[in-house]
Amino acid sequence: MANANTNSIEGSEDVAVKVVNKRFEGLMAVRTKAIKGKGAWYWSHLEPILIKNPETNLPKAVKLKCTLCDAAFSASNPSRTATEHFKRGTCPNFSPVLKPISQLPPLSSPSSQHNNRKRSSQSQQAAGASSSVYPVNVVDLSRFTNELSFSPTPLAQVPGLNQQPLMLSGGKEDLGALAQLEDSVKKLKSPKASPRPSLNKEQVDSAFHFLADWLYESCGSVSFCSIEHPKFKAFLNQVGLPAVSPREFSSARLDSKFEAARMESETRIRDADFFQVASDGWKGKSCARGEESLVMFMVNLPNGMRVFQKAMYVGGGSVPSEYAEEVSWEIIRGICGNATQRCAGIVSDKYKAKALRNLEIQNHWMVNLSCLLQGFLSLIKDFVRDLPLFRTVTDNCLKIAILCDSKSQIRNSFRKFRLQGVEFARFIRVPPSKCDISKNIGPFVAMLEDILSNSRVLHLVVLDDSYKAVCLEDPNAREVVDMIQDVGFWNDVEAAHALVKLITQMAEDVEAERPLVGQCLPLWEELRAKVKGWCSKYNFAEGTVEKIVEKRFKKNYHPAWSAAFILDPLYLVKDVSGKYLPPFKCLKHEQEKDVENLITRLVSRDEAHIALMELMKWRSEGLDPLYAQAVQVKKRDPVTGKMKNANPQSSTLVWETCLKEFKSLGKVAVRLLFLHATSHGFKWNRSSIKWFFSQGHSRSGLERAQKLIFVAAQAKFERQDFSSEEEEDAELFGIMSGEDDMLNEVLADSSSMSDPFVKVFNPSVEEFEFCIVISSFAIIVERSFKQPASEGGCRLKFFRWWTSYFLHFSLYTCYTLVHSLWKDRLTCRQARLLLTAHQTMKKKGFLFVWHGSIVSSLVIL
Incomplete structure (x- = not known):
């Protein structure tokens, strides 16, 4: 038994180390994206660091280090840390670049000066009463005295400060109306035009x-x-x-902007000898109106530029392949008219087997590809569906997630350990009951991540007395104990998560780098190598895994992958004689046949034998070593740190300049090498998609929407901006890990609440949040009656009846509000307000002393 406990503790320590490493890697990934310009500003000054245990030399925590002053902070909330350290003036070396307010036109009207004096005195009084409140409602005027165009009037100089306050029939609300009346009177006495910038x-x-x-x-x-x-x-x-x-x-401005963008787009397409059409959005993406989706058509040009062509609305349900084929052909005809041979091919996120294949058969000069990114994402679904590991992990993790979600005693244990200082990111999310994990892996991956991040607290929860009571009622709870204490279970969960993360990371790289068709084979080989490394690391047989990978590879494979790989000078290999030759040795026999067949299909019948002869010459002679080395020159990307091709268009330029003797083969090469392997364009906001769908009810509205989306897309392509504003906002506000993080902070900050209050109710999630709001309100009422906590509320005897009535009514109001909000979980803004209230009370030093009143109020409610 002791040995089993020792193994369990060691396994728990290993999992804790892995969780720390995962947190560190996640922060580094976020910081890397931010340095690229796709994240919050403060990551340029904050650097994640690992804190190691001096005894075991293993990582035990993650901290954030300020690169300006070398101070270290907790990594639980980087956004909040940045606000407190940089924006609150804590960092001595941080100097934000702000435009002084003194550069703005001064507010010199008498009424505005009166209002400024009024606000100044109120601010000083508020600052004296709550100078330690965080993070809102306090303004330190001394920080801005050098910037403002006026100086705050001292309290002693305010006329009538010690006089009896003015009483109006409408109460304080009438003071604003009175100020407006006085302002109008002063303007009539001395009319002056308010100073305003004059613009020509x-x-x-x-x-x-x-x-x-x-x-x-x-x-x-x-x-x-x-x-x-x-x-x-x-x-x-x-x-x-x-x-x-x-x-x-x-109307007029939009029309002129659209015409200018359309003419520029048509000019660029007309200047190119050929182009590729990319269509993205056929796979229905979730949006506000069910399965409806927005399909975008773009044009890829040989010079590396992209031009937006059209966006179309696709109704609910699956679109027939015949319809997709017809629409794609109409797009091509709309671009180049009858000169359809200018279209080198199509890359699409769907319909490879039918629509794209039929267009290839009907037009022999076209090369139609399926999106490489969709191939990688589909491979994850293949593993989830066909690999036994995922079925086992899915069943076991669902048991844990459902048990933790359905039992209030277990959730209370989570909160108890959080109050004791055990950190966990969030409660375990449960996939919806109707969710098919083989088709929608997002909820499954989220559940895996939650279980891994909560591994430490799960080990503590199953040893808690309250959990033992659950085991007596539910046999599944006893099974969950065995799983959590089994090292093999955690190895399987980590293995499944690592495989998904491995493929997802490659998919993200593909989405960011947008590889060309010649890079498809090397990328799949890289994926195979990583999967083999995963098999050896987690002791899995390679046979079953390789079969799944090969099956997906064959579904997405196109002969153009092999042909472009052979014809691209970027992949020439130096042999013993010093020649740079195409890598035919890397191809299988069937792939070599694919190269020959594709080349003969892309040229005329008269040129077919000439093209094959030139292919043999290319295979034996290759390229001049000097030019080959120039094409293969790489440089390090300053943002990602990866080595990238220094001259991206050099492969095509070499065929058009140095290899002119390959006339037939050169035509094939230049039409192949510029083809993109991915179809994705950029990410639209959900609000933009919803707005586009709402315009489809009228012809004029749809036409206006088409013009607007064309202008917006062209602007994004000009800026090379393919990100989503929603993701940038999430990074800016520090809520990338979900809205529950703010709620967890509220729960964590409630540790100052006395234990008897929590123990009496043994609250569920809703009751616990209710208790927080009730406690906050009770303290506010206590302060309003000027009964400090140090006196224990003893003088409230004179107000007992009225206070009881007022408190009961307010408690009912708070309960109704929280209950209505909690149905769909609190929003981030509401959670932030709760957190602000708690920090205010904690910093002011108020203590909750009305446990008896609260208990009786809850019983009544």
Whole structure:
């Protein structure tokens, strides 16, 4: 028994180390993306570091190190750490670049000065009462005295400060109306035009031009009607711009912008000898209207540029392949008319077996590819469906997740250990009951990550007394104990997660780098090598795994992969004689046949034998060593640190300049080597997709939506911006790991609550959150009656009846509010407000002393 416990503890320590390493790798990945420009600003100053145990030399924690002052912080909430350390002035070496407020036009009207004095005095009083409140509602005026165009008036100089306050029939609400009345009187006495920047017509036109660009590029996520918002009108007036109607942006300006973008697009396509069409979105993506999706058609040009062509709305359900084939052909005809031979091929995320294949048969000069990214993602689904490991891991993890989600005693144990200092990211998420994991692996991967990150607390929970009581009621709980204490279970979970992460990482690299068709075979070989390494690391037989990989490879394989790999000078191999020759040795016999057959198909019948002879010459002679080395020169990417080709278009340029003697083979090479292997364009916001669908009810609305999405897409291609604003916002606000993180902070910060209150109720998730709000409100009421906690509320006897009535009514209101919000879980903003309230109370030093009143109130409710 002791030996078993020792093994369990060692296994728990190993899992804890892996969790720490995983957290470190995740933070490094986020920091790498941020350095690229796709993340929060503070990652350029914060660096994740591993803290090792001096006795075992194993990592025990992850910290964030400030690169400016070498201070170390907890890595639980980087966004909050950055706010406190940088924006609150804690870091001595941080100097934000801000435009001083003194550069803005001064507010010199008497009424504004009066309001400023009023706000100044109120701010000073509030600062004196709650100077330690975090993170809102406090402004330190001393920090801005050098920047403001006016100085705050001392309290002693405010007239009437010690006089009796003015009493109005409407209460404090009438003070604002009174201030407006006095302001109007002062303006009538001394009329003065409010100072405002004076802009000439050229500056106004330029400003509205940039405003229009921003509206169009937001593509529906910002409503045109927002221009008429009173606050926006006030902003325009403040900066000296006249009011403008939304119709001006949705009609004439949009038409002119669309025509300019369309003409530029057509010119670029017309200048190219050939092009490739990319269609993305045939696979229905989840959105606000079920299975409806937005299919985008783009044009890839030989010079590496991409041009947007069209977006179309596809209704619910599966689209027939015949329809996709017809639409694709209409797109090609719309681009080049009858000169369809200019289209070198299509790359699509669906319909390889039928639609793309039929178009290839009907047009022998076309090379139609399936998206490489979709092939990698489909491989994950193949493993989940066909590999026995995933079936076992899925069943076991579902048992744990469902048990933890359904038993309030287990959830209470989680909270108890959190209050004792055991950190865990979130509660274990349970996939929906109707979710087919073989088709939608997102919930499955999320469940794996939650179980791995909660491994430490799970080991503690199953040893808790409350869990033993659950075991007496539920036999599944006893089975879960055996699984959690089994090292083999954790090895299987880690193995499944590692395999998914391995393929997902390669898919993310493919999505970011957008490889060409010649890179498909090397990428699949790299994937095979990584999968073999995974098999050896986790002691899995390679046979079953290799069969699954090969089956998916054959489904996505196209002969153009082999042909482009052979014809690309980037992959020439130096032999013993010093020649740089194509890597035919890397191909199988069937793939060599594919190369010959594809080349003969892409040329005319008269040139077929000439092309094969030139292929033999290319195989024996290769390329001049000097040019081959120049093509293969690589440089390190300063952002990712990876080695990349220094001259991306050199492969095609070599065939057009140095290898002119290969006339027939050269034609094939230049049409093949520029083809893209992926079809994805860029990520639209969900609000943009929803807006596009809402315009489909009318012809004019759909036409306007088409123009707007064309302008927005062209702008994204010009900026080479393929990211999503939603992801950037998530990184900015530090909620990439989900909204529950903020709730977990609320739970963690509630540790100052007295234990008897929690023990009396043994609360569930809803009750515990309710207790937090009730406790907060009780403290606020206590403060309103000026009964400090140090006196224990003894003087409340005189107000007992009225306080009891008021508190009971307020408790009921709070309960109704929290209950209605909790049905769909609290939003991030609501959770942030709860967290702010708790930090306020904790920093002010208030203690909760009304346990008896709260208990009676909850019983009544």
